[in-house]
Amino acid sequence: MQRKHENQTGKTLLIIAVLLVLGIGLTVYKNESRKAATTQQAQREADLKAQQNRADQEREALKKAAEEAKAKDILSTALKSADDVMSRWDDAVTIATSTSRMSLSTPIANLQAIKRDATALTVPPCLAAGKTELIKGMELMLEGYLDFMANTGKLGNVIAASKFDEAKPHIDNYKAARSACPTP
Structure with a gap:
């Protein structure tokens, strides 16, 4: 009987030991599973964050490209407006130059209107100094044409020629500033 009791006690201890090992194994397994799940969750979160960062960078790049395109569009429009005013001015000067003294009032009025348009122009920074030069020229x-109209004879011719000579460097400075502006 004692042997039976020892046998039973041994079996009980063996069962307890097996259960204890299984319990410890199960606990370790659960802990490892939690660690793996936590690691996977952290990896997913890191992947999502990286994906969000890439999306933000792409969005910023697109926004920057759109702003650059808009700036180029504004620059292009401003330069076209300035070119249009200069072209109209050159045409009006050609007409005024070939008009008689008595008939100059209409061409001068046209030149004055073009000068007002030039004054109202909004130009890019590369053309700001050029615009000032253009308006001065x-x-x-205009002073030359008005002096030519007001003074008959050679005096009118001399005064007008002097004003035209004085205006030329200003117009040339504008043209130099215009050609220095970037092409959109």
């Missing part, structure tokens, strides 16, 4: 040319 236009004013001198």
Whole structure:
């Protein structure tokens, strides 16, 4: 009987030991599973964050590209407006130059209107100094035509020629500034 009791006690201890090992194994397994799940969750979160960062960078790049395109569009429009004013001015000067003294009032009025358009122009920074030069040159040319109309004979011719000569460097400075502006 004692042997039976020892046998039973041994079996009980063996069962307890097996259960204890299984319990410890199960606990270790659960802990490892939690660690793996936590690691996977952290990896997913890191992947999502990286994906979000890439999306943000792409969005910023697109926004920057759109702003650059808009700036180029604004620059292009401003330069086209300035070119249009200069072209109209050159055409009006050609007409005024070939008009008689008595008939100059209409061409001068046209030149004055073009000068007002030039004054109202919004230009990019690369053309700001050029615009000032252009307006100064236009004013001198207009003064020359008005002096030519007011003074008959050679005096009118001399005064007008002097004003035209004085205006030329200003117009040339505008043209140099215009050619220095970037092409959109």
